[in-house]
Amino acid sequence: VALRTESPAISLPAETYYEIQDFYARQMQLLDEGRTEEWASTFTEDGVFDASAAPEPVRSRAAIAAGASAASAGFTAQGIQRRHWLGMISAAPRADGTVSAQCYALVITTPKGGRPAIGASTTCNDILVRESDDWKVQERKVVRDDLS
Amino acid sequence: VALRTESPAISLPAETYYEIQDFYARQMQLLDEGRTEEWASTFTEDGVFDASAAPEPVRSRAAIAAGASAASAGFTAQGIQRRHWLGMISAAPRADGTVSAQCYALVITTPKGGRPAIGASTTCNDILVRESDDWKVQERKVVRDDLS
Amino acid sequence: VALRTESPAISLPAETYYEIQDFYARQMQLLDEGRTEEWASTFTEDGVFDASAAPEPVRSRAAIAAGASAASAGFTAQGIQRRHWLGMISAAPRADGTVSAQCYALVITTPKGGRPAIGASTTCNDILVRESDDWKVQERKVVRDDLS
Numbered sequence: 001v002a003l004r005t006e007s008p009a010i011s012l013p014a015e016t017y018y019e020i021q022d023f024y025a026r027q028m029q030l031l032d033e034g035r036t037e038e039w040a041s042t043f044t045e046d047g048v049f050d051a052s053a054a055p056e057p058v059r060s061r062a063a064i065a066a067g068a069s070a071a072s073a074g075f076t077a078q079g080i081q082r083r084h085w086l087g088m089i090s091a092a093p094r095a096d097g098t099v100s101a102q103c104y105a106l107v108i109t110t111p112k113g114g115r116p117a118i119g120a121s122t123t124c125n126d127i128l129v130r131e132s133d134d135w136k137v138q139e140r141k142v143v144r145d146d147l148s
Numbered sequence: 149v150a151l152r153t154e155s156p157a158i159s160l161p162a163e164t165y166y167e168i169q170d171f172y173a174r175q176m177q178l179l180d181e182g183r184t185e186e187w188a189s190t191f192t193e194d195g196v197f198d199a200s201a202a203p204e205p206v207r208s209r210a211a212i213a214a215g216a217s218a219a220s221a222g223f224t225a226q227g228i229q230r231r232h233w234l235g236m237i238s239a240a241p242r243a244d245g246t247v248s249a250q251c252y253a254l255v256i257t258t259p260k261g262g263r264p265a266i267g268a269s270t271t272c273n274d275i276l277v278r279e280s281d282d283w284k285v286q287e288r289k290v291v292r293d294d295l296s
Numbered sequence: 297v298a299l300r301t302e303s304p305a306i307s308l309p310a311e312t313y314y315e316i317q318d319f320y321a322r323q324m325q326l327l328d329e330g331r332t333e334e335w336a337s338t339f340t341e342d343g344v345f346d347a348s349a350a351p352e353p354v355r356s357r358a359a360i361a362a363g364a365s366a367a368s369a370g371f372t373a374q375g376i377q378r379r380h381w382l383g384m385i386s387a388a389p390r391a392d393g394t395v396s397a398q399c400y401a402l403v404i405t406t407p408k409g410g411r412p413a414i415g416a417s418t419t420c421n422d423i424l425v426r427e428s429d430d431w432k433v434q435e436r437k438v439v440r441d442d443l444s
Contacts, residue, residue, distance in 0.1 A: 258441035
């Protein structure tokens, strides 16, 4: 997947970059705790989640919640704790006021009583939009390194 | 462990968020270099370190130093280099002027001449307080994913 | 390797710390996409790349490009996707206007159709200099944990 690297280097206020880091932390902590309805609410109502491992993009917050809930239940049933790490974040403003953010994402999986492992290494490309008091994901594209 | 996710989304100055990231980096580099006395000095004098893997919370800087020193000596004896990665940080101010910070933490272990592995995947909840020219940990709670 | 930990704790504007994080993300995304000429252009013309795994430091942007290109071709031939994660960043201004930055770096490797693994755990010490509209690496020293 092609990540933004050409554009004018540094173009976002530090404040916004910090907010995105904090948002990503809170967002993925929700997912990793199995709070999938709250996690889905970090997407816009018409949000799109396009994961390379899925047959097609998931459209709408309700569909994203349903998908996340099913996946989460599966891990819980296996006694596996997931931790989603987003890092190496690069972000830039877009003409329409949204923010384009690229990052790497790892899923660390730990079975009860067992050893942690890297479940997946991915790239993540987001369109982020500010709604009331927080950021939301309008569009997320996740590409798994093993499938690309 | 329940991480903060409900509260007013973004409430800390960018400056403070950056300071905490830089503090975490310096703090854990001390531990990973075996400079355990200096590492312990990143806690307040009455600091508490509550790790789920330990029988009970360690109380006071001196006790934290002693515990870290023993653990560090064990890894050195085995020729294992540890690297503590703290990431996915979310932070918020508390009414008393301290800062509550939640993050994920990984311990990466590398034996001399061997392959790196993830020694532990954890959550870390801190109460941070500003003392003179730097942050200090007043209370740290670390929960290992394999034990929870 | 000795990392900076003594100095006056917090001395860089939040803006600069953010810029460095964003720069590291864009820089390593270039390398991981095999865009090695562009990656080399994130070093100064006389940049030095000193990796503990190499027999001696690589000097000049052209030599850095050549080395990266050869290494990248090798991974591509094996069908391995690399992801360089830089984190736990601590940075401080130097008297000459450059910035000294210390961090940890992991290389995550994923074979096509296979499982991700940690290829290397390292420390990374940079001298960064601002050139026109972005940061550049003047000197980078990478020490692998398994070799130190």
